[in-house]
Amino acid sequence: MTLAGFARRKDFIGGVLVLLLGLGAATQSAHYDIGSLRRMGPGFFPLALGVILAALGVMILLTGRRASEEASAPYRPEWRGWACICASLVAFIVLGRYGGLAPATFATVFIAALGDRQNSLRQALVLALSMCLVCVVVFWWLLQVQLPLFGWG
């Protein structure tokens, strides 16, 4: 399905997602000890929630309106921004683990800044370097965050 069709079938997709989440939670909970009303096991509450959620999903599906009356604006995907934001967080995890705080900070800000189409390479660079400075002064020096500034593996 195209993303343009996505906007028009919000309630349908939402309902299906909720239904699946509910069913998933319920089947997963069924593996835990359910117990009885008198002595509930760890599975009872999540199982009940899963069933309720699945029922809600069905109700959302049934009552869902065609969004045409809302005259919803066509959904414009923003792949570059999305990818950069996700990559920026992943970069912090990876570089925080293997490279240290300073490279992680630089990469996080730099990659995220590139996600905005109006930022030039130079602006992103300046922003990332200034955040590194903030990071070193505030987080490393003042708050003494546990990550080493530079680390090799």
Add this chain to the structure above:
Amino acid sequence: MIGQSLADLLHGFGVALQPENLIWSFFGVLVGNLIGVLPGMGALSAISMLLPLTYTMHPVPAVLMLAGIFYGSQYGGAIGAILLNLPCHPPHAVTCLDGYPLTLKGKGGTALGIAMISSFVAASIGIIVMIIASPLLVRIAFKFGPAEIFSIMLLGLLAGSTMARGSPLKGVAMTVIGLLIGAAGTDVNSGALRFTFGITNLDDGVELVALALGLFGVAEFLRSVNRMAVVGGTAKMRLRDMRPSRAELRQSLMPMLRGAAVGTIFGAMPGTGPTITTFIAYALERRLAKDPERFGRGALEGVAAPEAASHSKTQVDFIPTMSLGIPGDPVMALILGALLIQGIQPGPELITDHADLFWGLIASFWIGNVLLMVLNVPLIGIWVKLLQVPYRYLFPSALFFIAIGVYSTNNDLFGIWEVLFFGLFGAVFSALDFPIAPILLGFVLGPLVEENFRRALLLSHGDIMVLVQRPISAVFIAASALLIVLQIFFRLRGLRKERREGFFGRKILVDPGLE
């Protein structure tokens, strides 16, 4: 009893004025104000970003600071709404309606001044209500057993998810998802692991900060990257402009008081979001006005009433949160979460066992509001500058703060995966017009709901009728049922008159996701 309250309050001022507490309160107010002014940032992101900082603090300054951030950011949000027509914080969407036209007329300063005065007056009223009502509520709350607590939480969750804007069904679904997320981790009763999928980092459950920053930080960035309209405002603001004339003050006095009354009533009702409160206050003013057509073109009443409503609600919201342990809205849920992390269980015992915290908090509200008045007058120039920080610099820096904030919660990088996951989760569901905030409400209350449900049924030997046999519990269950029936009724009526005119005459574009 009131005398006792006043004595306690005096003690509270003593606590709040201790240098350490005062400094943290001031810091919270300042930072909250600063973050609230920044486009696209609200109380939720401000509190969740600074939450890790409180882990090493004593509970009293920690809560004072978080509360300060909360109302500080509310003040800040009004500035963007009035000067630039930016409802970056949904409750201020209504303030835009008349605030921005006032700015266009060159009366932006007056509007800001009125907004500040109304906030201050309303907050004071809210604080007084709090002083009177809390001890009363505590007396009732001491009679609560697990069945009552479960029923009132059920009511709170239902109200929270159905009375926000958007589809009630979707709201309830999001609450249930929040409850499920809250169930993840080790089950306290049996020690069994639930929903951890073999990941040992999840044994202690999902991290509150990671969830909040994912849902309200990253999801928000994903939604607005490259979409945030460029603001080219060159509003200049001088101190002198902010002082309203006597006639303007008189004109906005009654709306201010009425707004505060609306806020107080809705604050006492669990689950009514701040946005709906401000909308009702605004609608009330328009109904009462002799010349309603002035509204939307720069009526001071349209600024005074909603601002007053949102601030008195903020204060009154603390009553159920602190005395019953039931947060009225997501921000309160976060503060409740912070208390739980500190090892403090909100509830009637809180007011007796941690009197210094409770009354210190109340006193600090007042001190904080005075600080805000004092701060905002000289700093307004700086806030106006801050408003013009482009989004393209803002969100990359915020992402870094989120990453390091979550890392320092446990000194563990795994939390950032959680942020990313919930960010994507929140972005997908808000793109599908689901409200996001109920997830947080469900998450915080989840373990408490389960615990009390299990305990209630254990005590009644598995008889579920206990929930309707005990009178107080029955009232809450009946109210919950009424809420559901009303929702169905409105739904059916809504279907009958399809396509009716919008409630407020014109459509206001705000995110359903943040309510």
